[in-house]
Amino acid sequence: xxxxxxxxxxxxxxxxxxxxxxxxxxxxxxxxxxxxxxxxxxxxxxxxxxxxxxxxxxxxxxxxxxxxxxxxxxxxxxxxxxxxxxxxxxxxxxxxxxxxxxxxxxxxxxxxxxxxxxxxxxxxxxxxxxxxxxxxxxxxxxxxxxxxxxxxxxxxxxxxxxxxxxxxxxxxxxxxxxxxxxxxxxxxxxxxxxxxxxxx
Numbered sequence: 001x002x003x004x005x006x007x008x009x010x011x012x013x014x015x016x017x018x019x020x021x022x023x024x025x026x027x028x029x030x031x032x033x034x035x036x037x038x039x040x041x042x043x044x045x046x047x048x049x050x051x052x053x054x055x056x057x058x059x060x061x062x063x064x065x066x067x068x069x070x071x072x073x074x075x076x077x078x079x080x081x082x083x084x085x086x087x088x089x090x091x092x093x094x095x096x097x098x099x100x101x102x103x104x105x106x107x108x109x110x111x112x113x114x115x116x117x118x119x120x121x122x123x124x125x126x127x128x129x130x131x132x133x134x135x136x137x138x139x140x141x142x143x144x145x146x147x148x149x150x151x152x153x154x155x156x157x158x159x160x161x162x163x164x165x166x167x168x169x170x171x172x173x174x175x176x177x178x179x180x181x182x183x184x185x186x187x188x189x190x191x192x193x194x195x196x197x198x199x200x
Contacts, residue, residue, distance in 0.1 A: 020184040025176060028052070028183075029160060030190065032171035032199055041066070042194065044175075044187060053187050055194075066195065067096070068188050077103075077188045081195070090192045104185065106135075106192050118144065118196070121189060135189060142173065142197065146189060154178045155186045157193070171199075 027047050034041035036056050040063070044053035051071045057063035068077040075096040082089040091102035105122045121133035134147050138158070146155040160174040161167050175190060177183050 018182065021180060021182050023179050025178055026183060028175040028177070028187075030157075030173040030175055032173070032194070042191075042199075053184070055187075055191050063195075065098075066191060068184065068191055076184050077191075079188060079191060079195075088196065090195070092188050104188070106189065108196060118193070119189075121146075133189070135193060142170065142199070144193060146186060152178075154181045155189075157190060 029045045031043045031045070033043060034056050035043055035054055039056050041054060041056040043051065044055075046052045053076075054069050054071070054073075055066060056069070057066040064081040064083070066079050067075050068079065069075050076094075078093045078096055078098055080091050080093070080098050082091065088108035090106045091098075092104040092106070093100070094103045103123070106119050107122075108119050109117055116137045117134050118137050119135040121135065123132045132149055133154070135144055136147060137144050138156075143156075143158040145153050145157070148154050155175065155177045157173055157175050159167050159170065160172045175186070177186050
């Protein structure tokens with residue numbers, strides 16, 4: 001089987017105290033398979049082919065609670081879906097557990113509203129301010145982009161292709177994250193999109 005991690009992409013150097021905010025664009029490969037036997041989730045490789053993130057819910061597919069972890073299994077975000085919401089709302093908590101105020105909130109839009117915008121994202125759980133990010137669907141299946149409050153693209157997810165232009169399976173995706181953007185937050189948003197599309 002051919003390599004599924006990004007090919008010939010230079011690794012960025014860190015430009016801040018966070019290892020997940022870098023000075024260069026980073027390209028990740030997402031394999032929609034869990035490292036846990038009989039688990040549901042996905043595995044993420046960086047541009048060197050090194051494991052950097054993984055997602056597991058340890059339960060059934062489309063669980064209401066999932067966990068985004070680093071390569072060592074340390075929980076970065078705990079994600080929980082709110083009950084009794086018609087269109088879906090997910091809260092993201094730093095580290096493990098679901099206590100205190102969420103660090104971010106993702107609200108799914110009505111299917112027939114706001115065109116191609118799937119979700120709005122607020123940081124700090126501030127409902128009174130305009131959405132910090134928007135998740136917008138692209139033309140192809142499982143493809144979307146994340147834009148900031150000024151409409152700039154900060155991340156884009158699409159099906160991975162080989163250097164010869166051949167597409168891998170539907171369970172192998174490429175995620176591009178722009179410089180100075182929190183890669184762990186973007187992965188948390190990708191995780192929620194996976195739950196919405198019933199891939200996790």
